[in-house]
Amino acid sequence: MLDKVLNARSVAIVGASKNKTKRGFQAIKALQNEGFEGEIYPINPKEEMIAGLCCYKDITQIDGPVDLALITTPARTIPGILEQCGKKKVAGAVIIAGGFRELGTRGKALEEEMIHTAQKTGVRLIGPNTSGIINLKSHMNLAGIPNVPQGKIALVCQSGNMALTLITEATVRKHEGFTYYVGVGNESDIKFHEYLEFFRNDPDTKAILMYVEGMSEGRKFLQEAHKTSVEKPIILLKSGRSATGKKSAGSHTGSLAGMNEVAKPAYERAGIIVIENSDELFPVANTLASQPAIKNNAIAILADGGGHATIGADLLSDYGISLPELTEQTRNKLRGILPQAASVVNPVDVAGGTDSDPSLFADCAQIILNDPNVGGLLIVGLFGGYGIRFEQSLAIGEEAAAHQLGNMVKKKKKPIIVHSLYSAYDSHALDLLRHYNIPVHDSLDVSCKCVASLCKYGAYLKSYHAVTNFVFNWHARAKKTGQQIIAKALEENRHVLLENEAKKLIKLHGAPTSVGHVAKNETEAWDIAKKIPGKAVLKIVSPDILHKSDACGVKLNLKTETEVKQAFREIIKNAEHYLSGADIRGVLVTPMAQKGLEIIIGTKVDEQFGPVIMYGLGGIMVEIMKDVTFWVLPVSPTSCKKMIEDTRSSVLLDGVRGHKGYDKKSLKKLISMCSELIEAYPEIEEMDLNPVILYEEGLDVVDARIILKKPLPGT
Template identity: 35%
Template sequence: MLNRLLEPKSIAVIGAAREEGKVGHVILDNLIEAGFKGDIYPINPKADEIHGLKTYPSVSAVKGDIDLVIIVTPAKTVETLIEEGGKKGVKNIVVISAGFKEIGIEGARLERQIVKTAKKHGIRLLGPNCLGVINAHIGLNASFTRVGPLKGNIAFISQSGALQTAVLDMSQELGLGFSKFISLGNKADLDEVDFIQALAADKKTSVICLYLEGVSDGSKFLRVASKIALKKPIIALKAGRTAAGAKAVSSHTGTLAGSEKAYIAAFAQSGVINAASLEQLFSFAKVLSKQRTPKGNKLGIVTNAGGPAILASDFAAKAVLRIESLSGSTINNLAKFLPSAANLYNPVDLLGDAKADRYEKALKIVFSDENVDSVLVILTPQAMTEIDKTAQIVAKAAKNSKKPIVCAFMGGPEIKKAQDILQLNHIPNFIYPEEAVKAIGSLVTYSKIKTRPKARYISYAVNK
């Protein structure tokens, strides 16, 4: 239904500007720089060409079909432009412009009117008051971001466009690759449910991330999310959890925030993974987009440092994980080559002088243990540590096992190259062991979601 919005062949930008720094100019720049292969029609009655592209006074002056229209003109002009687009046969419009329900009563009236006009022509509307839309795999960056995303398999749907710009800027450092970036804005028409449905069949998307300030239709969200969560993980960060946050939400997008407990219960019921913070949202996304789910919740830890392993063990219980004793044969095999001071149990402490070969032998043995469903590898950069070589060993071990593996290579500049090696081999790395453990916990959570019975939802008529 939304194919032409997410994968358009032609785009018109109403409000395309010649002046650098204006939103209409930035969007046109981004479309060109991202390498969009379709037709681009800048709409500006006061210009003949922008960036070598012929400009048009209106969408009606464009001879070809237009799959997607981006509007960046003042709020009071939007209704007329939607009407004109409808007469042209346009079916998808993104309204970047602000000045609608987020500013009060008059803005809300304008918003209702543009929705009414769009529905009259069968137009689907994204926004208003939004950042735009990005499809990294086709060179579509119809937004006013400063940078585009790395290509990947995570889709990010957000009510906050500014939050998305920050995430884009951090994405390379975080090792995150995105398929789609969808800014909902005020959700006057299209909302999170519409895009979750659209992304369910998207082969380029493996994980769906949500930043929500509120949900428009709770029962519909439950029905759709519970069905799609069986196929793809959905991770949600709900903002406005406190009274102060809810007040901020209302002034941001004009949304009613709702009860925190109600959302947590709804997420659990529908199979949506609840993220408590932005850091958690993308930690979970990173591991779910790169690793298979484990068969159970038993975690094996291999480390060259006792302290971080203890911290990881402490957090395991909070992350629905269990640290089981290793089998007798595993302990015996470890004892054959590890120093006498090493810990042969779980966590397996290889000691501070462990080089890459010690990690290699230990990982092979621990991976084969029936009391281990997933493995956490912890490394601290000590004087004798072969950091980069160990990363290569971990990558090799991951390829030879069907069990998920996550790393906590701790440090700064010393581990940078190793991080790159792990990222290249689709192995998530976290600076802190607690983050790694919580991320592995999300794998276990999703494993349970995938195997649970399909939910049934019954609606009752009530007298309101």
């Protein structure tokens, strides 16, 4: 779909200029200077020739076909120019101008007009507010960034400055280069997921590097990432992590669901390698583009000093990566070539064994990578700098080792990452490693992050069969009674189910809960409570009071007639004081739940990803500890286990200090039920089951809150 756009064979520069400071001139010169293999058509009604090329008054006057238009004119001119592009059957347009929805109401209206015109004419849009695009293979540079290195990474970026940063880093640090660069801009037409599809099918792209500020169709992106990441890695940095999502007074789920809380686990479940530090972004992409993944989460360290070896081991352990014990055969072979003082456990410290012959690094690496317990190798220390630090003649041994290490990766299909203090120096040995696509870094922290990313990607590939594709395909069925409950609420212009209605709905789908009965007066309350074996709970029933505890609308541990009747009166009085004129339907009387572990399960509709589910510690602890995890729905019974394990409190479920633990089977069943419920009833906006009391056997949904979607204006 995007082939004619990103692989254009002919480009029209709308707004071409003779002024060397203008984008319309710079774009033409960049195409000429870099040897663009297609046709270039300047468009300017006031000029006859620009940069030695015949100039056209408008795009419709060009005789030959035009695949792509680079439009450098102001925002207000764009819709009219797109009309002309449509008449010429132009496949796509790159819109440089800003001044659209980022400027408010007028800009938003102009952007909507532009999108409508593009859809009507069939012209696909990159941008607006974009820095441009580059195709390194055909030398089509429409971003004006000179000397971009060619390589195997596709760069999809929502910031021109961030793109320049990454390109500069690749150039200066001699990292892997690029196949394409796309400045996404406002993402008005072509979406992130469409770029993923294109680059998944591009044989020259081995990894996709993304910087994302906002995303309009997050679920489609996850679905496309699910298909793409099994074939080639996606590395992503999402900015705005500290900004919380839209607050909702309706539920705990809504108030706790910030952007990063939802986005990060969703991206990771789709196989995306999520980066949170910008200085790690390109090194990780470089590594994943050039090295095989580690599928056994096991790495060996080869060092020429104890300090770096220990720090590296600590960093890898922090990432949860195993440093496996080397086999006795491996250790014996290392002893045979290293001095007696060397440490041949993992990490391996050569203890001066390479001081006179750095080529021993390759011999040690060969032995270590032959070990069946080892999935990859991290070399740390001075490699590449022996000829600089000690004696120039030692550089010969380093270069020989570099050749051997480069061939080793291809033969063993196990990655090698190199940390070198001399990474920034002019070292031929390190340049040789880079020639063989072995990553070289001057930061040990970054090196270990690269190793961790190889392990994470390997683990994803290993478990791909168990990963969701983010598509609702279980065909869950709504119950007739459930539909009636929701219909009744909407008929009354209510967007909140009463607690007894919410409990009845989830009970219809198998959730263990006591619905209880609504009492209209204190006598009815006692008539209901006295039939309950054990103690009773009374709670206010009002569509206007969502948070019952805030209104002092809950009374616990009630047994006698006096306690129940007094509680009823106090609850009604408190509710009227809390919200004058509230629609009070009565008081719900339910059994008092037994003590157990309180958890929360909730759902909400996220603006980017659609329905998501939350799990974590419940009761008052959800606000204090915030030990929760969010997953994009649907979740399968299998994935519920991983969701539970994502929380710090998951260890409590296995039991501590002699406790037998809790019924995880029933918990997973309830989480799966919630996923099916959201599919079955698309009217649900948010749902909170809090608390859910988990026992050694079984569970009890003590409180349930369901908020329905409000109709869109005009519907």
